[in-house]
Amino acid sequence: MADRRLHEFVRALRGAGVRVSPTEAEEAFRAAALIGYYPRDQFRETLALTLVKSQQERPDFDDCFESFFHFESAEDDDAEDDDAADQDAEGEPLSPQEGQGLSEQAAELVAQDAGQLEQTLARNAGEMDFTDMQVITQQGLYARRLLMNMGMGAVDDEILRLDASPRGGDQRRAGELREWRQQVRELAVRHVRRQFNLHGRAHGRALREETMRAAPFRDLREFKQVQTLVRCMARRLASLHQRRQKKAKRGTLDARRTLASSLRYNAVPVQLHWRQKRRLKSKVVVICDVSSSVRDAARFLLQFLYAMTDVLPRVRSFAFAARFDEVTDDFDRYSPDVAVGRILDRVSGSGTDYGTMFEEFVALCGSEIDRHTTVIILGDARNNDLPAGEQHLAEVSRRAKQVFWLNPEPPSRWNSGDAIMARYQPYCRAARRCASLNDLSRFTDYLLKSV
Numbered sequence: 001m002a003d004r005r006l007h008e009f010v011r012a013l014r015g016a017g018v019r020v021s022p023t024e025a026e027e028a029f030r031a032a033a034l035i036g037y038y039p040r041d042q043f044r045e046t047l048a049l050t051l052v053k054s055q056q057e058r059p060d061f062d063d064c065f066e067s068f069f070h071f072e073s074a075e076d077d078d079a080e081d082d083d084a085a086d087q088d089a090e091g092e093p094l095s096p097q098e099g100q101g102l103s104e105q106a107a108e109l110v111a112q113d114a115g116q117l118e119q120t121l122a123r124n125a126g127e128m129d130f131t132d133m134q135v136i137t138q139q140g141l142y143a144r145r146l147l148m149n150m151g152m153g154a155v156d157d158e159i160l161r162l163d164a165s166p167r168g169g170d171q172r173r174a175g176e177l178r179e180w181r182q183q184v185r186e187l188a189v190r191h192v193r194r195q196f197n198l199h200g201r202a203h204g205r206a207l208r209e210e211t212m213r214a215a216p217f218r219d220l221r222e223f224k225q226v227q228t229l230v231r232c233m234a235r236r237l238a239s240l241h242q243r244r245q246k247k248a249k250r251g252t253l254d255a256r257r258t259l260a261s262s263l264r265y266n267a268v269p270v271q272l273h274w275r276q277k278r279r280l281k282s283k284v285v286v287i288c289d290v291s292s293s294v295r296d297a298a299r300f301l302l303q304f305l306y307a308m309t310d311v312l313p314r315v316r317s318f319a320f321a322a323r324f325d326e327v328t329d330d331f332d333r334y335s336p337d338v339a340v341g342r343i344l345d346r347v348s349g350s351g352t353d354y355g356t357m358f359e360e361f362v363a364l365c366g367s368e369i370d371r372h373t374t375v376i377i378l379g380d381a382r383n384n385d386l387p388a389g390e391q392h393l394a395e396v397s398r399r400a401k402q403v404f405w406l407n408p409e410p411p412s413r414w415n416s417g418d419a420i421m422a423r424y425q426p427y428c429r430a431a432r433r434c435a436s437l438n439d440l441s442r443f444t445d446y447l448l449k450s451v
Contacts, residue, residue, distance in 0.1 A: 006032060008131055009068050010051075012198040015205075016064045018057045024050060040069070067194050101173075105154040110180065121187055124149040130195035134207065143192045147185060155181055213437045217296035217408060220437075227337060230300060233441055234307035237448070282372050282401075284315045284447075287361065289379030290348045291321040297408040297434060299340050301378050304440055306336045316365075319347045320357045326364075354381065354424075355389025362392045369399040374447070378406045378434065381414065381421040388423045397427035402450065406434035406443060 010025045028050040035046045044065050052061045102110065112120060125146055133142060155177060162174035212220060212229050220226045257273035265271070286305060288298035298319070305315050317327045325347050330339040369375070375396055397403045405428045407414060407421065414421035414431075425431050434440055 002032075002037065003029065005126065008129075008199070009047075009064075011131055012064055012068050013051060013061065015199060016060045018051065018060050018064070019053070020051055064198065068198055102158050103154050105151050106158045109151050109155060110177070117184065118187070120150055121146070121184075121191065125191055125195075130192070131199045133196050133199055136196065139189065139192050139196055142195070143185065143188045146188045146192065150184075150188075152181065152184070213441070215437075216435050217300055217437075220296065220300070227303075230303050230437065231307055233437065234304055234444075237441060237444055238307075282374065283370075284374050284376065285365065285369070286315060286317045286376045287357070287378070288317070288319045289321065289352055289354075290319045290344055291352045292348070293382065294378065294380050294408050295321075295344055295348055297406070298378055299344065300437065300440060301376075301406065301434070302331075302340050302343075303336045304444060306331050306339075318361065319343050321348045321352055323347060324357050324360045351384055352379070352382065353386050354379070354383045354420075355387040355392070358389045358392035358396070362395055366395065366399070369396060371399075371401050373400045374450070375400050375403045376406065376447070377403065377424075377428075378408075380407055380409050380419060381405075381424060382417065382419045385418050388420050390423045390427065393424055393427045402429040403427060404429060404443070404447070405431040407431065408433070408435045410435075 006029055007025075010020050010028070013020050028047050031046050031050050032043065035042060037043050044062075047065070048058065048061055052058050101107075109117075109120070127149065128142070128146060130142060133139070159174050159177050159181070162170040162177070165171070165174075209229055212226055213233075252275050254273040254275040258270065261271045261273060284305070286302065288302060290298045302317060305317075315328075315331075317331065319325060319327045327339070327343045327347070330342055333339070334342065393403070405421075405424060409419070411433060413419060414425075421431065432439070432443055434443060
């Protein structure tokens with residue numbers, strides 16, 4: 001029971017935003033087993049020493065501890081006084097005499113005073129698993145389960161029996177039992193609400209993030225936390241790529257050199273040699289259509305790429321709609337959020353002309369594109385029935401290492417109306433749909449492996 005409660009506490013801490021690794025959790029379990037669970041203050045400080053890594057996390061830890069171990073406070077006088085005040089405010093439970101004439105289980109439950117009743121509730125709550133609560137509507141279900149585990153079903157049976165009796169005294173006792181049951185139910189609901197705040201918070205945040213990651217870019221304006229999510233996703237992806245780079249930096253085993261150098265020691269010990277692959281400096285060029293139909297996708301692509309400057313090579317950015325312009329300096333001077341807003345205000349418009357854009361791009365950057373350059377184009381390829389200019393994209397593809405095209409529309413619409421993806425696709429290494437943060441994250445992961 002104690003181990004399970006500690007596991008649930010660690011999950012609650014993670015839901016409160018306190019980072020706890022499996023190793024730290026294991027150390028906390030060993031420390032708790034060694035020091036013990038009482039006195040309460042000593043137990044709290046033991047867990048804090050093993051689970052809290054900074055002063056900023058300590059308030060979150062203390063709040064989570066007090067809420068999670070609310071009923072385990074055997075020596076906390078203040079908590080007992082607060083609980084007694086709550087009981088006084090809600091009314092006294094029925095006396096043992098008023099429980100006479102009921103079934104054995106119902107009479108035993110009704111006869112308990114406030115302290116005994118809370119102990120019963122705590123004991124039965126400890127046998128339940130509240131970590132699966134994910135939405136607020138589940139609180140009523142868990143509160144009813146807790147009441148049934150306490151034996152409230154027997155009290156319900158007695159209320160029904162007394163209600164059906166023709167005697168006035170039985171009717172009065174049924175009303176008293178119903179009022180007492182409501183008081184106990186409020187206790188159970190408060191406990192379940194605390195557990196939901198502990199465990200459901202993490203589920204709720206994960207559900208919101210999952211919804212935002214899958215939502216189309218045009219719908220993300222409705223979410224306040226989207227900018228924080230973009231930064232978190234970028235950091236997570238950058239961290240993953242840094243681990244890959246660290247592993248790849250060592251290279252592959254050079255068996256020939258390893259065997260040759262080990263002969264002088266008679267292969268004891270073996271001195272390993274690694275064949276390191278020379279990594280050339282890569283360049284990334286991004287061209288974004290910021291017209292009204294795809295500006296939301298362009299906003300998040302630029303924010304995502306510039307949030308990963310630790311692992312991406314230098315990114316050179318261009319935007320076009322009514323006009324074509326380089327926007328790299330905007331990101332050098334301002335934060336990604338501010339820079340994107342300035343770019344959209346300056347460049348966005350209607351009447352995109354991909355053919356003219358590719359021609360201007362080749363004239364401006366053609367001599368700088370080489371076999372180490374990755375070109376990323378974001379747009380819906382809707383050219384307003386103007387010349388496609390695919391020969392300019394073919395020239396870019398010939399000079400560059402690779403060209404990727406990200407289209408926020410579904411593939412079924414890539415060649416509908418004035419869209420001409422079929423004219424451009426032969427000169428791209430890959431053309432992908434990019435309509436959500438999930439699509440953007442998958443593409444960026446693929447990009448990091450290929451640059």
